[in-house]
Each structure stands twice: as structure tokens, then as C-alpha cells.
Amino acid sequence: xxxxxxxxxxLSVPEGENLVLNCSFTDSAIYNLQWxxxxxxxxxxxxxxxxxxxxxxxxxxxxxxxxxxxxRSTLYIAASQPGDSATYLCAVTPSYDKVIFxxxxxxxxxx
Amino acid sequence: xxxVSQHPSRVICKSGTSVKIECRxxxxxxxxxxxxxxxxxxxxxxxxxxxEGSKATYEQGVEKDKFLINHxxxxxxxxxxxxxxxxxxSFYICSxxxxxxxxxxxxxxxxx
Numbered sequence: 001x002x003x004x005x006x007x008x009x010x011l012s013v014p015e016g017e018n019l020v021l022n023c024s025f026t027d028s029a030i031y032n033l034q035w036x037x038x039x040x041x042x043x044x045x046x047x048x049x050x051x052x053x054x055x056x057x058x059x060x061x062x063x064x065x066x067x068x069x070x071x072r073s074t075l076y077i078a079a080s081q082p083g084d085s086a087t088y089l090c091a092v093t094p095s096y097d098k099v100i101f102x103x104x105x106x107x108x109x110x111x
Numbered sequence: 112x113x114x115v116s117q118h119p120s121r122v123i124c125k126s127g128t129s130v131k132i133e134c135r136x137x138x139x140x141x142x143x144x145x146x147x148x149x150x151x152x153x154x155x156x157x158x159x160x161x162x163e164g165s166k167a168t169y170e171q172g173v174e175k176d177k178f179l180i181n182h183x184x185x186x187x188x189x190x191x192x193x194x195x196x197x198x199x200x201s202f203y204i205c206s207x208x209x210x211x212x213x214x215x216x217x218x219x220x221x222x223x
Binding site: 032041 | 117143145153154155156157160202204206208211212213214215216217219
């Protein structure tokens with residue numbers, strides 16, 4: 001059974017710091033892995049999607065890597081800003097009709 | 112890009128009543144839509160998979176008679192919470208599949 005975990009559960013950093021969020025999954029048989037952002041009481045915003053054949057994806061200050069064999073992904077946020085404060089969810093797609101979410105990392109960037 | 116909408120965004124209902132939540136794919140057709148539930152400070156859990164023209168597939172532990180799903184067209188799926196109770200209060204998010212899953216903005220349900 002596929003399980004997704006995220007470390008840390010919560011993170012508080014001063015503005016300007018670079019930071020790394022971690023995601024682990026137990027079964028390496030996935031189609032893709034996706035990082036989402038969720039603001040309090042809001043829906044999901046897709047940040048980056050990495051196909052199983054890819055190693056990383058970049059969008060602006062965000063960089064996500066994928067190591068399928070070890071069941072790990074990291075989301076790197078450069079030069080963090082208060083507007084980055086949100087919950088970040090990692091999700092894997094083990095089959096065409098399934099998306100399994102991790103519990104999320106709650107990020108707070110202090111001005 | 113592919114857009115999925117949900118209506119309403121927030122709803123408050125009294126215990127024992129039913130409430131319907133709509134999920135629409137605005138610029139693509141989706142034969143399959145998904146319904147998730149998110150309790151406070153928890154992640155999203157898949158409730159059911161909705162297939163156009165056929166019965167929904169429910170995840171283990173989800174009561175199909177309580178959470179009625181109707182996928183009436185290729186752009187619309189509805190979730191009806193019947194005889195709602197306070198413990199049904201949650202954030203419900205739908206997604207629609209078009210190459211990948213696109214998520215709606217969610218519906219906050221509060222049952223008083």
C-alpha cells in the first residue's frame with residue numbers, strides 16, 4: 001500500500017532563507033509526483049509536476065527533484081518570502097485513477 | 112489551462128438536511144472525476160471516483176448511501192451529503208481528469 005510522508009510537519013523561517021521540504025513514498029511504482037500549495041481554507045494550487053522519467057522540475061524560485069528508486073522528492077524554495085507561507089502538499093500518482101497525498105508541511109515565513 | 116470549478120464555495124446547513132455540491136470542468140470534458148475530503152489539519156483523502164454514465168466507486172469506509180454521487184454529464188459531477196451531521200463538516204475538493212487531475216477550489220461544509 002502506497003504511503004506518503006512529509007517532513008517537517010511545520011517549518012518557520014525568516015524571510016530570505018532558502019529551504020527544503022521533504023517528501024517520501026513507500027512504493028516507487030508511480031506515474032508522477034506533484035507538489036501543491038494550499039492556503040488556509042482554500043483549494044489546491046499546483047506548483048510542479050514531475051513525471052516518473054524526470055529527475056527535476058523548476059518554476060521560478062521553486063525546484064523539485066525526484067528520486068524514484070529511493071522514494072524521495074524534495075521541494076527547494078529559494079529566497080523565501082512571506083507570501084510563500086502556506087501548506088505544501090506532496091502527492092504521488094501510483095495508478096491512472098489514484099492520487100495519494102502526504103500530510104503536508106505548514107510553512108511560515110517571518111518578515 | 113484546464114479549470115475546475117465548485118459550487119458553492121461555502122455552505123452551512125442544519126443537522127439532518129441534505130446538501131449538494133457541484134463540480135464542473137469548464138474547458139474540457141472529463142469522463143472521470145474524483146471527490147476528496149479534508150478534515151482540519153489533515154491531508155486530502157479520496158472518497159470516491161465518479162464515472163460519467165455509471166455508478167461511482169467508493170473508497171473503503173465511505174458510506175455510499177450517505178454521500179451520493181451523480182456524474183450526469185462529461186462536465187458535471189455532484190456530491191450530495193444526505194442527512195448531514197456535524198461530523199460531516201469538512202472541506203470537500205473535487206478533481207477532474209484530463210491527462211492529469213485538475214483540482215477544484217473546494218467547498219467548506221459546516222453542519223450545525
